[in-house]
Amino acid sequence: MNLNETRISTDAEINASLRVSLLALFGGAAVWLVVGLALGVVASLTFHKPDMFANCSLLTYGRVAPAANDALLYGFCLPAALGVILWIFARLGQTPLALPIVPVVAANLWHLGVLTGLVGILVGETSGHIWLEFSRAASVLLFAAFLLIAMTAAATFGARRERELHPAHWFLFAALLWFPWIYSTANLLLATNAPVRGVVQPIIGWWFANNLVFVWLALVGVGTAFYLLPKIVERPLATTGYALFAFLTLIFFGAWCGIPAGAPVPAWLPTLSSLAGGLLIVPLIAIAIIVIKTIGGAKVSCSGGPFCFTKFGMVCFILSGLMYAAGACPKYSRVLEFTWFGPAQVQLQMLGFFAMIMFGAIYELLPRVMNAELPFPKLARLHFWVSIVGVSLFVIPLAIAGVEQGIKLQHANVALADVNASALMFFRISTIGQLILLLGSLLFALNIFVMTIRWKIALFKTALAAIKAPLPVSEVKA
């Protein structure tokens, strides 16, 4: 009988159990964030100088643009999310990470999968479906890695000492179920040798894209915020009832969005989606109320810390959700469809909302998990201000360009070349926004990597000291 099993784990033990896994997940995520934003800049260069990569098939717009998006979503958003989920599950359950070696293996599989997928896209090996561009080998790696981490998370969840569930549990638990389901469905029905026929393909593609980019990111982002905000302001979430309402409406309405209003498919599909898009306002309002009631009047000195990141992320979530609902409304969709408004919403969702929440969570958890201060706390705070400027300059001009493009496309006498020319000025500004975001991502990566290197040096020193230390007397005798 081991007495340790009944003892409540100390914070230090919990943190130590998470250390290697989280570094593996976040380190790779930081690399892919930089890569994704850099690829995004390369993609947007095409609009400033169209024949820049005329002789280079690897960097043609149609390959770089999806590669950039996939690097951000699969490379950064998902592994960062998985790391944060593991941390929250361990913290809320007051238990060390179960199976601590599994996420390390899974993180490496995951990053290998992303690398395979991205190289595949650049050489032309893509499935041709939005957000599913990765080749089959890459998808299998990602799926296996996700299952391993979900298993670890579930085991940690099962071993929890605190039986009461926190609202964050619902959101994150649902997210763990959501991804394997949608990812396997989409890959098995679209990216195999015998895919479904005709327009069923895009229908399933839209369903998948909506459930991943909108619902999944919302579940993890909002769930994380519901954990972080009360913790930082040191009051309970206001209130559990509201949170339950927001959770249920988000998953029941959100899962039905995504089919564009004018799609060449049976009319009942886009009609249902439009309806669900309108109803999406309900969870958005509920979430906004919860955030305001929880943090309203709280005196937290922040100046660019995790609290600021999370607040800004939630503001972006509400905006992104409103943009999404507007795009689903048939009246506006006629104008906004096929314009830069859609990409603007996606980027706001990924970089304005989700990445911000993740940055906040990582800056909050990393010093605890590593039991060391951030190497450059000032750069971390600078990262916040850089991100705000970057996201605003990237997304707002793109959205305005989209609205203008949509209005001009409605007038058949305005030539397409003139429509595009009018968007160029907005593009120039949004490219500057991308460059600023890239700078921010470098600050983030710098903090994570210097921290990792310092930790490895310390480990090495400890090991060296252990080797050099004189043997204890007891062992000498033996």
Added chain:
Amino acid sequence: MKTGLGVFIVAAVALGSSWCGFVLAPTLQLGGAKLATVLNSTDTYPTQRTGDATLGLQIYRANGCAACHTEQVRQDGVACEVLLTGLGKNQPEEFKKFVQSLLPLPEWQHHSKELTAAFKDWNGTLPQVVLGKTDKESADKMADLLKAAGCKSETRIYAFGTDIARGWGVRRSVAADFLYDNPVQLGSLRAGPDLANIGVRLADANVQLQHLYAPQSVAKNSTMPAFRYLFEIRKIGSTPSPDAVTLPKEFAPAAGCEVVPKTEAKQLVAYLLSLRANVPLYEAPFTPVISAKP
């Protein structure tokens, strides 16, 4: 929501219901879709692509053309137009009087402006549009009236909307258009024009190749990237290649060289030329125009 199992069940029900709605139901409804029949004809649609065009779809996929181009035309609605094609025994002046006599009638009142304008300076040239944009009921009524007056008329159905006004297509895209595509690449952004009907709009293979090699030589101010890696620039041998792309001077290669498309470029163009969504279908009807409109 007190236990993990509760959360699991609720989430599974939420996602499961949307899975049934947007994955299972469309597969059951459309997964076994068969060829459509062209309206007023026994022809089936779509026709199978040639081998080159089928391979070209994969070139289209591999180069991510769908990142900037949609393949779906939208329409605002369908309307009828009534054309006067023969006067019978009537004189133009008599016909004008006949139209005048219609104007006070209540059922034609909302068409009165149009009718007055149409026949104000008319000198008897045929065919002449009587009603330009009307519903089926009024069109039939007008056709009956014209028949009773001893004139010949023709009623045409047409789709309208900005995409159609731009010349991107003749009707909206429907599910049947994509039966043979794999993957189906509808596209979601129009940084370039819609391609649903590009095989009809720009049927010249050489212009297509020229456009791929140097987009700005065909469409000035185009933001499309050039796809020069799909072409080979080589010295002209003893005889020039029959495939060589003819280019305007400022885009032409150095003297003594020619631009020859690689197989991929030829396949891609074969695919583009196979994009012809121009037949009327039950769910997207229109009357094909045999002679070009003036």
